[in-house]
Amino acid sequence: MDHGEHNGNGKQQSWRIPTVNRHKDFAVSGHMVFPRDKTANSECVVAPRKEPPSAAKRLVGKDGKLLGFPVFHDNRTVEEYEGLMPAPEILTLVEVARREIEGLDYAAVMNQLADLGPDGRLLLYKRDGKLLRYELFEDPRICKDIPRGAVIHNLEQKPADVSGWRVHEFVIDPKGCLGEVCTRCSRVCPENAIHLRGVGADSFCEIDPTACKGCFICWVECARKAADCILIDGKVFDSELRAAHFGE
Amino acid sequence: MRLSMAGNTAAAWGFRLSRVQCYPYYPITPSTTCSEQIAAWVGNGDMDGVVINVESEHSAASAVIAAAKSVRAATATSSKGLLYMVEVLENGSGSSLPFTIFVGNRATGAPINIWGDNQDAYAVRDSGLIQIFAANAQEALDAVIQSYRIGEDLTVRQPVLVNLRGFTGTHTYEPVDVPSAADVDSFLPSYLPLEPLFSPDQPVTYNAMLAAYYYRRHKRNQTAALRNASCVTENVGRQFGEKFGRSYGKFDWIGDADADLVVALVGESFGAAETIVSHLQGRKGVGKIAVLRVRLFNPFPAQEIATRIYKANTKAVVVLDEGLPHGDVFPPLALRMAAALQAHLGTQTPRLASVIGGLGGSDIRPDHFQTLFNLAANIADGRPYRREPYWLDIDEDPILLTDEKKVDQKLWKRYGDVWKAQPILDAYHKPLPSTNYEVRIYGRAGQGAITSAVFFTGAGVEQNLWVVTKPTFGSERRGAVVHTDTLIEQGASNKTRAFTARQDLVCIYDDTILTSPTHAPTRDLKPDGTVLVNSSRYSPARIRQLLGLGPKASVFIVPASRIAHELQLGSFFNMVMLGAMHCVCPLVDFGAAMTYYEKNAPRPKEANLEAIRRGYQETTDKELPAVELPAVDARAEEYFRWRPEEESLEEEMLRSLETLRG
Ligand code: SF4
Numbered sequence: 001m002d003h004g005e006h007n008g009n010g011k012q013q014s015w016r017i018p019t020v021n022r023h024k025d026f027a028v029s030g031h032m033v034f035p036r037d038k039t040a041n042s043e044c045v046v047a048p049r050k051e052p053p054s055a056a057k058r059l060v061g062k063d064g065k066l067l068g069f070p071v072f073h074d075n076r077t078v079e080e081y082e083g084l085m086p087a088p089e090i091l092t093l094v095e096v097a098r099r100e101i102e103g104l105d106y107a108a109v110m111n112q113l114a115d116l117g118p119d120g121r122l123l124l125y126k127r128d129g130k131l132l133r134y135e136l137f138e139d140p141r142i143c144k145d146i147p148r149g150a151v152i153h154n155l156e157q158k159p160a161d162v163s164g165w166r167v168h169e170f171v172i173d174p175k176g177c178l179g180e181v182c183t184r185c186s187r188v189c190p191e192n193a194i195h196l197r198g199v200g201a202d203s204f205c206e207i208d209p210t211a212c213k214g215c216f217i218c219w220v221e222c223a224r225k226a227a228d229c230i231l232i233d234g235k236v237f238d239s240e241l242r243a244a245h246f247g248e
Numbered sequence: 249m250r251l252s253m254a255g256n257t258a259a260a261w262g263f264r265l266s267r268v269q270c271y272p273y274y275p276i277t278p279s280t281t282c283s284e285q286i287a288a289w290v291g292n293g294d295m296d297g298v299v300i301n302v303e304s305e306h307s308a309a310s311a312v313i314a315a316a317k318s319v320r321a322a323t324a325t326s327s328k329g330l331l332y333m334v335e336v337l338e339n340g341s342g343s344s345l346p347f348t349i350f351v352g353n354r355a356t357g358a359p360i361n362i363w364g365d366n367q368d369a370y371a372v373r374d375s376g377l378i379q380i381f382a383a384n385a386q387e388a389l390d391a392v393i394q395s396y397r398i399g400e401d402l403t404v405r406q407p408v409l410v411n412l413r414g415f416t417g418t419h420t421y422e423p424v425d426v427p428s429a430a431d432v433d434s435f436l437p438s439y440l441p442l443e444p445l446f447s448p449d450q451p452v453t454y455n456a457m458l459a460a461y462y463y464r465r466h467k468r469n470q471t472a473a474l475r476n477a478s479c480v481t482e483n484v485g486r487q488f489g490e491k492f493g494r495s496y497g498k499f500d501w502i503g504d505a506d507a508d509l510v511v512a513l514v515g516e517s518f519g520a521a522e523t524i525v526s527h528l529q530g531r532k533g534v535g536k537i538a539v540l541r542v543r544l545f546n547p548f549p550a551q552e553i554a555t556r557i558y559k560a561n562t563k564a565v566v567v568l569d570e571g572l573p574h575g576d577v578f579p580p581l582a583l584r585m586a587a588a589l590q591a592h593l594g595t596q597t598p599r600l601a602s603v604i605g606g607l608g609g610s611d612i613r614p615d616h617f618q619t620l621f622n623l624a625a626n627i628a629d630g631r632p633y634r635r636e637p638y639w640l641d642i643d644e645d646p647i648l649l650t651d652e653k654k655v656d657q658k659l660w661k662r663y664g665d666v667w668k669a670q671p672i673l674d675a676y677h678k679p680l681p682s683t684n685y686e687v688r689i690y691g692r693a694g695q696g697a698i699t700s701a702v703f704f705t706g707a708g709v710e711q712n713l714w715v716v717t718k719p720t721f722g723s724e725r726r727g728a729v730v731h732t733d734t735l736i737e738q739g740a741s742n743k744t745r746a747f748t749a750r751q752d753l754v755c756i757y758d759d760t761i762l763t764s765p766t767h768a769p770t771r772d773l774k775p776d777g778t779v780l781v782n783s784s785r786y787s788p789a790r791i792r793q794l795l796g797l798g799p800k801a802s803v804f805i806v807p808a809s810r811i812a813h814e815l816q817l818g819s820f821f822n823m824v825m826l827g828a829m830h831c832v833c834p835l836v837d838f839g840a841a842m843t844y845y846e847k848n849a850p851r852p853k854e855a856n857l858e859a860i861r862r863g864y865q866e867t868t869d870k871e872l873p874a875v876e877l878p879a880v881d882a883r884a885e886e887y888f889r890w891r892p893e894e895e896s897l898e899e900e901m902l903r904s905l906e907t908l909r910g
């Protein structure tokens with residue numbers, strides 16, 4: 001890019017990379033890019049850290065340029081992303097009639113919705129509780145049971161009973177389980193079938209029998225495998241069963 | 249604000265004014281400069297968005313689709329780049345996500361060809377994207393802005409491809425009206441994602457697997473949404489016209505309202521076709537003619553086109569495609585036209601012939617359309633014609649028979665009778681008068697000939713003239729002979745883009761080109777034209793003799809290399825030539841142009857401005873006093889010996905790695 005990283009008198013120049021994130025943007029200084037708050041004085045630029053923590057093996061070229069890609073370890077915890085966008089609401093005539101919506105010209109909207117017929121829809125877009133925008137349109141779908149773009153609304157999904165998929169019963173023995181200090185099995189379970197029960201030393205993990213598909217992953221990954229914490233069909237997972245399932 | 253810019257820059261302006269928030273791209277000729285422009289704007293803060301440098305077009309398409317779930321997104325690509333995107337593109341249309349891809353249309357090879365045709369856009373016609381074909385830079389800018397209104401319409405929500413022909417569209421410098429940001433903001437509201445990817449209240453999953461029952465129901469919905477794009481395009485084009493004074497529809501019909509003979513096409517060649525229609529219209533012996541230019545290629549406005557043709561009571565339609573049929577009955581546009589007419593008009597369908605032309609950057613000149621209208625007239629007359637595509641500019645397989653000896657024997661057996669029954673109608677071939685002032689610059693690649701033509705255009709546009717510069721790009725290395733054409737419109741302003749290839753002024757940047765037998769630079773000079781040569785070696789009389797010029801032609805010389813040398817500009821004498829061009833071309837006022845150059849001249853500014861002034865003053869049609877030629881220019885020598893400096897950096901890295909490892 002043609003912004004000089006150094007200006008004439010050798011001082012480092014900085015500039016801003018704008019982003020669509022409402023809260024963060026980036027400041028560029030020399031070769032480095034730093035995230036920072038957008039609310040901060042937009043002209044002020046975070047100074048680059050003098051010595052990167054892992055600078056031990058930096059390769060420095062003849063003209064002082066950094067060669068290769070140094071790795072920087074950032075010890076900060078992952079921040080919660082705040083620039084989340086609320087989804088707009090889409091309502092039918094009946095739904096509009098039942099709702100009270102601030103900042104909406106009811107008479108006009110209802111008239112236009114009625115004109116559009118049964119597929120007339122009102123789109124409401126709110127941010128921080130305030131109505132920012134609304135639009136009326138005719139739902140183009142022919143098959144109304146499929147959402148636009150065939151997306152799946154995760155919260156509207158009912159968990160399916162997959163117990164019929166498995167041939168063995170998986171049960172965690174609460175006595176052996178390490179509980180909240182571990183939860184390894186619940187993190188590896190592909191069906192999110194394992195949940196933590198209780199608190200502190202009494203806590204243990206439990207398998208939801210309708211959600212478990214019997215994939216063996218928790219058994220393989222259990223931190224206390226040697227202690228036979230996860231029972232299969234009420235038994236310790238024996239070598240015969242193992243041979244049958246893993247071809248050993 | 250009217251500026252001189254190339255098609256790529258115009259598209260970039262479209263994205264900038266549409267406030268695109270995310271722009272992932274992978275560069276590919278000829279659309280690269282669009283992406284480069286956006287990256288530069290985002291880098292210097294003129295545009296508030298994110299540019300992602302991805303590692304392939306496949307990733308660019310993936311990223312643009314992912315981004316479109318939450319923000320307004322765009323990218324640009326061409327040719328194989330678009331083909332590389334095909335795998336993911338349907339995820340965009342299938343997921344109902346609006347975004348825009350600007351395509352600098354280019355041949356898809358093999359063999360490799362970087363120049364324009366529509367094969368890439370045709371190849372993705374089955375990916376469910378809305379496709380708009382722009383005919384010039386202005387339309388590209390306008391179409392990009394409209395593409396977001398169309399794609400984001402709540403009854404549509406589909407991605408859009410904005411097409412502009414590579415080089416002749418993307419690299420032609422022409423006047424473009426750039427609307428103000430405030431006007432565009434009031435026309436195009438900010439993006440509203442329907443199902444944002446990271447919404448805490450309504451988390452969604454995109455692209456989950458659907459079995460047959462749900463899949464076909466979803467595809468039914470998707471098709472219904474795409475169909476809506478047709479009338480939305482019409483409405484948006486009309487509203488755009490109300491706001492900005494330039495209206496657009498699904499297609500244009502230029503010529504007689506009740507035309508018997510229609511030539512149908514898409515894209516940039518519309519400019520040349522328009523010129524021919526106004527040239528031939530109403531002439532004795534010429535039927536009623538019109539050009540049907542399809543702007544909205546997908547969804548194809550079949551019924552509207554059929555209705556229009558039915559109303560005009562058209563007898564013959566000739567469809568020009570810049571792409572191949574690849575074994576199909578016709579190439580894509582002809583196929584769509586034929587299907588549309590047959591489906592809607594049945595027995596009333598006019599006769600239709602398909603022509604393939606403009607492949608891989610082949611010229612589509614005004615005189616080609618004279619041939620096409622001649623063909624249409626023959627067909628309307630009931631003469632026999634081919635049911636498979638004709639080809640433009642193939643001597644062994646001509647459209648109309650001019651030289652029987654050249655025709656391929658196999659084809660003669662098959663089509664000899666058709667050729668013999670198709671007369672050449674002189675009325676259609678009246679040569680197009682060259683009323684505009686045309687300039688051609690010959691230089692060696694690396695001498696900055698295109699740069700000076702671009703500056704010249706910028707100065708002309710600033711003075712409200714209609715100036716168009718069409719550079720030619722090749723695979724030339726430094727030192728190869730290149731040329732660029734500039735047109736200054738005279739008389740009534742109909743914003744022409746049609747070059748007649750007969751020049752009023754030929755500028756020769758290097759006097760070694762004078763004697764090059766392969767170039768014959770003044771072959772197409774008008775009899776009373778002007779030649780301007782950078783030379784301190786030859787006298788005007790000698791140049792006249794070398795080029796074999798007629799008595800009415802005038803010859804000027806300017807010792808540009810010497811002036812540049814004296815100004816310590818090394819071998820960069822293009823600014824001297826720019827000044828000299830002003831001296832011999834009366835149409836662009838030099839004083840006003842100078843204020844433009846003062847603002848825009850490249851560095852070193854003062855020296856370049858002085859170069860322009862001296863070029864203007866020292867141009868002469870007299871013999872130059874003998875001067876000692878400057879010694880070999882050390883800077884120029886160094887310039888031609890230039891190697892990428894990265895090479896040394898790489899060596900340096902390797903060396904320091906070795907040191908580190910001991
Ligand atoms: S067997 Fe598989 S599905 Fe069942 S609880 Fe263990 S990891 Fe989850």
Ligand code: SF4
Pocket residue numbers: 172176177178179182183184185186205221222223224229230
């Ligand atoms: S991995 Fe084993 S020990 Fe850890 S929580 Fe799960 S069952 Fe308990």
